[in-house]
Amino acid sequence: MSDVNYGSYLALDDLLALQRPRSTPQHPDELLFIVVHQASELWFKVILHEFESLVAHLAAGSAPLALQSMKRINGLVGIVSNELSALDTLPPQRFAQFRGYLGASSGSQSVQFRAIEAVSGLRGEHFMHAITEHGPIPPLVQRALDRPTLQQLFLDMLASNGVRLEQVYADDRHATYQLLAEALLEYEQGFARWRFLHVQLVERIIGPGTGGTGGTLGARYLQKTISQRFFPDLWSVRAKFFGGGAATP
Numbered sequence: 001m002s003d004v005n006y007g008s009y010l011a012l013d014d015l016l017a018l019q020r021p022r023s024t025p026q027h028p029d030e031l032l033f034i035v036v037h038q039a040s041e042l043w044f045k046v047i048l049h050e051f052e053s054l055v056a057h058l059a060a061g062s063a064p065l066a067l068q069s070m071k072r073i074n075g076l077v078g079i080v081s082n083e084l085s086a087l088d089t090l091p092p093q094r095f096a097q098f099r100g101y102l103g104a105s106s107g108s109q110s111v112q113f114r115a116i117e118a119v120s121g122l123r124g125e126h127f128m129h130a131i132t133e134h135g136p137i138p139p140l141v142q143r144a145l146d147r148p149t150l151q152q153l154f155l156d157m158l159a160s161n162g163v164r165l166e167q168v169y170a171d172d173r174h175a176t177y178q179l180l181a182e183a184l185l186e187y188e189q190g191f192a193r194w195r196f197l198h199v200q201l202v203e204r205i206i207g208p209g210t211g212g213t214g215g216t217l218g219a220r221y222l223q224k225t226i227s228q229r230f231f232p233d234l235w236s237v238r239a240k241f242f243g244g245g246a247a248t249p
């Protein structure tokens, strides 16, 4: 008989010992603040894990399996976004009572968040600054940067089957590719939704003009991140159907 039980299988003794509020006397809201961040980091871990499968499916040219992965990833991004709402119940004066205990720690130092952005395809100036400002690029992020972006993997998959991006939308024979392209855009929308809900949470708790513990301009800095795009070609290909500009052929 196995001696595994619920607590040992999930390493609950370890897991439940990892919430360590720093405020003294302990502020009643700090546990929630820590758990929402820790839970987000756990989901980031799962998302990065699922990206490994997605990348393998794209590289192997399997659109249905890639679509299955994207469906799961999109669900997970939704969960991470929704759990931000737990902190909507944290009024400003109560956060102010323990914010000082965070020191200079900030979500902007989240290595897994940066790795997700890197896998997804960010390579722009703003992003490169964000990943270098706290020291050398973490290996997890570097590994993601060394690989092709998701958009590139998708376009390579199409090219190896002699399909151009606009054909994916123009020709019903490519319906599976189209579903995959739309699932990628759904991911981009879901991620942007996290960014929006997060910046709104920040404004709600510390106000639009207060600087962050990480040294940025706070909400004003975060607003700028919302316009970043993982899949510029998937967005611009639409214009082709309205007499507009060139997409990647």
Ligand code: HEM
Binding pocket: 036, 037, 040, 041, 084, 087, 090, 095, 105, 106, 107, 108, 109, 110, 113, 130, 198, 201, 202, 205, 206, 211, 212, 213, 214, 215, 216, 217, 218, 219, 221, 222, 225
């Ligand atoms: C009380 C709630 C929260 C406040 C007031 C807050 C505040 C901020 C601020 C002001 C920044 C800008 C960087 C800085 O100067 O610190 C930031 C960035 C960030 N925060 Fe939060 N945050 C909160 C909750 C969360 C949660 C629950 C997560 C989940 C992991 C999170 C993840 C991040 C990430 C990943 C960034 C970097 C975003 C980017 O650069 O695009 N934050 N946060």
